[in-house]
Amino acid sequence: xxxxxxxxxxxxxxxxxxxxxxxxxxxxxxxxxxxxxxxxxxxxxxxxxxxxxxxxxxxxxxxxxxxxxxxxxxxxxxxxxxxxxxxxxxxxxxxxxxxxxxxxxxxxxxxxxxxxxxxxxxxxxxxxxxxxxxxxxxxxxxxxxxxxxxxxxxxxxxxxxxxxxxxxxxxxxxxxxxxxxxxxxxxxxxxxxxxxxxxxxxxxxxxxxxxxxxxxxxxxxxxxxxxxxxxxxxxxxxxxxxxxxxxxxxxxxxxxxxxxxxxxxxxxxxxxxxxxxxxxxxxxxxxxxxxxx
Numbered sequence: 001x002x003x004x005x006x007x008x009x010x011x012x013x014x015x016x017x018x019x020x021x022x023x024x025x026x027x028x029x030x031x032x033x034x035x036x037x038x039x040x041x042x043x044x045x046x047x048x049x050x051x052x053x054x055x056x057x058x059x060x061x062x063x064x065x066x067x068x069x070x071x072x073x074x075x076x077x078x079x080x081x082x083x084x085x086x087x088x089x090x091x092x093x094x095x096x097x098x099x100x101x102x103x104x105x106x107x108x109x110x111x112x113x114x115x116x117x118x119x120x121x122x123x124x125x126x127x128x129x130x131x132x133x134x135x136x137x138x139x140x141x142x143x144x145x146x147x148x149x150x151x152x153x154x155x156x157x158x159x160x161x162x163x164x165x166x167x168x169x170x171x172x173x174x175x176x177x178x179x180x181x182x183x184x185x186x187x188x189x190x191x192x193x194x195x196x197x198x199x200x201x202x203x204x205x206x207x208x209x210x211x212x213x214x215x216x217x218x219x220x221x222x223x224x225x226x227x228x229x230x231x232x233x234x235x236x237x238x239x240x241x242x243x244x245x246x247x248x249x250x251x252x253x254x255x256x257x258x259x260x261x262x263x264x265x266x267x268x269x270x271x272x273x274x275x276x277x278x279x280x281x282x283x284x285x286x287x288x289x290x291x292x293x
Contacts, residue, residue: 024069024079034089037065042096054170054203058100059136069131071108073115076127083248087255094256103138103168105252109245110137110168110176110191117189117231117242125228126191130174138168138194140177140218143187148220150179150188150234157188157230159198159223166218169194169201175218181234189232190225198223 025033040061062068070086072078086108094101114126129135140148140163148161159179169175172194179188194201198221205216232238 024066024072024081026079026081030067030070030081030085030089033065033067034092037061037067038092038096041093041100055100056171058097059103059171062100062104063134063136066134067104068107068134068136071111071115072127072131073123076123077131078127083251087251090252091255091258098256101256102252105256106139106168106249107137109248109252110139110174112248113176113189113242113245114191114231116245117239121228122191122231126174133173135173136168136171137174137176138166138170138172140166140169140175141189142166143178146180148177148179150181150225151183153224156227157190157225159190159220159225161220163218163220164216166201166216169216169218170203170205172201175199176231177218177220179220184235186234186236187232188225188230188234190230192223192225192229196223 041058069078070081074080090101090105093104142163142165145164148163150157150159175194176191181188200219202217
């Protein structure tokens with residue numbers, strides 16, 4: 001497979017030998033892989049939480065499991081695993097380490113963002129190298145932080161400034177980013193390798209909890225963006241399809257904090273039909289969901 005021209009040295013040496021991890025598990029094999037990963041993460045969870053530093057070793061365990069590739073479509077050499085399975089894995093990881101489950105979920109959210117916002121050219125540019133290099137995605141997308149500014153330049157854009165709450169940025173291979181375009185009063189959304197010249201990921205996440213989500217700041221100094229890397233150009237409103245990304249984000253976060261009993265309740269609710277009168281009985285509904293506490 002030919003290397004994408006804008007990926008610098010990622011595919012030549014993707015964080016040492018970690019790219020040679022397991023192939024993505026398929027079907028029943030996923031459960032065994034997740035069970036093994038959960039055991040490994042649980043062994044060091046308490047010490048990792050006390051240290052609160054970047055969980056490099058644990059992230060490499062996730063990478064080596066093959067689970068980073070689950071959401072890649074088959075046409076781009078991925079297993080195209082359904083999202084209910086991916087969210088279920090997030091729930092299982094969260095029972096031992098919610099911060100790493102957060103990083104895992106947000107990795108897949110970035111891939112979903114490429115699929116939802118990008119066209120065939122972007123899919124072909126970003127997804128096969130992700131499979132080939134077993135790449136870890138993070139983000140610098142915080143839409144409320146407009147300190148990252150983008151401006152046109154011949155053949156592309158120039159990116160400067162800072163973005164906060166950049167979950168999964170430390171230790172990532174790829175970043176999805178957003179930046180404010182002053183001339184149009186709209187945002188640009190793009191993706192680029194984390195090791196791009198001018199990109200600095202700062203280990204400055206000073207959180208009350210979930211210290212290992214690596215959600216600090218990313219700084220951009222005269223970073224070049226090619227048109228092929230742009231998922232949403234300035235002056236264009238998000239498409240209805242691309243707005244689904246927010247729903248993926250909320251689903252990921254909801255599953256991180258979902259009580260195990262709630263999973264059983266949701267599963268039982270799937271067997272109910274609209275004719276089930278208890279679904280419309282406020283008292284019964286309160287009893288059903290109130291029992292979680």
